[in-house]
Amino acid sequence: MVTETPSSLKAIRSALAQNNYTLKQLVAFYLGRIDKNAHLNAFLEVFADEALANAEAADSNLQAELQKPLTGLVLAIKDNLCFKGHKVSASSKILENFESLYTATAVQRLIDAGAIIIGRTSCDEFAMGSSNETSAFGNVLNPLDSARVPGGSSGGSAAAVAAGLCTAALGTDTGGSIRQPSSLCGVVGLKPTYGRVSRYGAIAYASSFDQIGPIALTVDDTALIYEVMGGKDDMDATTSTKPIVSYSTAETGKKYKIAYIKETVESEGLDPEIRERLYAIRDALVAQGHTVEAVDFPYLDYLIPTYYILTTAEASSNLARYDGIHYGYRSTKATDLESTYKLSRSEGFGKEVQRRIMLGTFVLSAGYYDAYYSKGQKVRRILRDKCNEILSSYDFMLTPTTPSTAFKIGENTSDPIKMYLEDIYTVLANLAGLPAISLPLGKHSNGLPFGMQLTARNFDEARLLQFSIELEQNFKG
Numbered sequence: 001m002v003t004e005t006p007s008s009l010k011a012i013r014s015a016l017a018q019n020n021y022t023l024k025q026l027v028a029f030y031l032g033r034i035d036k037n038a039h040l041n042a043f044l045e046v047f048a049d050e051a052l053a054n055a056e057a058a059d060s061n062l063q064a065e066l067q068k069p070l071t072g073l074v075l076a077i078k079d080n081l082c083f084k085g086h087k088v089s090a091s092s093k094i095l096e097n098f099e100s101l102y103t104a105t106a107v108q109r110l111i112d113a114g115a116i117i118i119g120r121t122s123c124d125e126f127a128m129g130s131s132n133e134t135s136a137f138g139n140v141l142n143p144l145d146s147a148r149v150p151g152g153s154s155g156g157s158a159a160a161v162a163a164g165l166c167t168a169a170l171g172t173d174t175g176g177s178i179r180q181p182s183s184l185c186g187v188v189g190l191k192p193t194y195g196r197v198s199r200y201g202a203i204a205y206a207s208s209f210d211q212i213g214p215i216a217l218t219v220d221d222t223a224l225i226y227e228v229m230g231g232k233d234d235m236d237a238t239t240s241t242k243p244i245v246s247y248s249t250a251e252t253g254k255k256y257k258i259a260y261i262k263e264t265v266e267s268e269g270l271d272p273e274i275r276e277r278l279y280a281i282r283d284a285l286v287a288q289g290h291t292v293e294a295v296d297f298p299y300l301d302y303l304i305p306t307y308y309i310l311t312t313a314e315a316s317s318n319l320a321r322y323d324g325i326h327y328g329y330r331s332t333k334a335t336d337l338e339s340t341y342k343l344s345r346s347e348g349f350g351k352e353v354q355r356r357i358m359l360g361t362f363v364l365s366a367g368y369y370d371a372y373y374s375k376g377q378k379v380r381r382i383l384r385d386k387c388n389e390i391l392s393s394y395d396f397m398l399t400p401t402t403p404s405t406a407f408k409i410g411e412n413t414s415d416p417i418k419m420y421l422e423d424i425y426t427v428l429a430n431l432a433g434l435p436a437i438s439l440p441l442g443k444h445s446n447g448l449p450f451g452m453q454l455t456a457r458n459f460d461e462a463r464l465l466q467f468s469i470e471l472e473q474n475f476k477g
Helices: 009-017 023-036 048-059 105-112 155-162 179-185 219-229 272-287 300-321 337-348 351-364 369-393 416-423 427-432 461-475
Strands: 043-046 074-078 116-121 168-173 188-191 211-216 257-261 291-295 396-400 436-443 449-455
Touching (some): 009 023, 009 219, 023 043, 023 116, 043 155, 155 179, 155 211, 168 188, 179 188, 211 219, 219 436, 219 461, 257 272, 272 396, 272 449, 300 369, 300 416, 300 427, 369 427, 427 449, 436 461, 449 461
Parallel strands (some): 074 168
Antiparallel strands (some): 396 449, 436 449
16 A cells, blocks of 8 residues: 655655555555645646556566566656647647547657556646646646746646656656756756657657656656657657667766856846855865856857747747648637638637747748847857857856746736746757756745756766766755
8 A cells, every 4th residue: 555655766666576565556546646636737637547457457467567667657748748549738729639649759668668657737838838827728836835836838747746646757848848847846857968859749849949858756767767768769850879878877976077157146036045055055066076166158148039039930830730720729710711720820829829929930031030030040059059168178067947936826927028037047958959957956945945957968968867866865955
């Protein structure tokens, strides 16, 4: 019998091996917690019968099943990841009740490794948002304070993990959508290197930015999930052929050179307590023999404008397929082809998605392409080169994940720019394609957690994860 929320996948596998409880009992435990916490609105749909049946089937030959690396993992998936025979809506009215015809590569690899999918979690509509307030199906509440947001866009996934409704969850990260909610909910969230995890089966927002990644209670669980779902996929030409290197093979006890970006820490927009926590971690790392130095990053003011010019441009292209003709929502008020397009899109898309489509269409238009989109691509290259320059001299970059703890529901909805600035510390990793992880290393005097972000060189997840485990052990908030 499961009596309390398991602390990790490793603990679950040990309990299963010792016959302390069955996998079916574990799934039933999580289903009970989901029912008790239904007010959080973390799940759009729970696959209760299917999850119990899969658990029972695994229990019938459990010792053989435990040879798989992820048996015991009860996983939630963000509602923009395809799972054959199940609904996937990207939390948008325009895809309400749409059923997927295939399964995302990342999801299938986890299932093949023993994971059981328990349901799909709410997110900001088409992953566009930083608070989970743009979902067409209602806000997700932060389980640590139900008056506050869980972050976004993977807010349902982060809230589900933090509330103990599943062992771990998958999210997608276009500009911080895994790391930012992980920071606000006090859990671990990893955005892998661009091209490390297949995007096949992930509903696209901005294709040159999007990455699938895990959210979990521990770095170890995060690493195990990442290593199973990563790697080359013939269905996604952008995936790398570089082999996955296990974090367990990375050198331990090594003294690293770590850079922190002076402009981010000295910013007036950063909560003073988060700043002081970063300084305390810096001083402790130096005392342990690491080198931690401030570096200049003169392009901080260009991050958000560049990110939103490029991502909205890609979004306007990716979302053109939702037209009321091929599939998805079609307005009942339409009378001809033109009104079908106009009414289906205006009724089916929420305000934030409409805002980004219009902005993206504008920057791609003939009169403004060179002034905005083309220039944005050039600035992106400058930002990437600057990151690579820093990481050629340092092993990691350390920054806050978010400028504050979780803000109140409705606090930023009337000011899109203020909401966009919630991603000020996370978008750089997506612009540069670098791997980054948010670690719950701080607790504010208001009682809420916040994360610190560690960024590494391309495809250096093994060292990133190994050093993250050391930080987790020494500084967990």
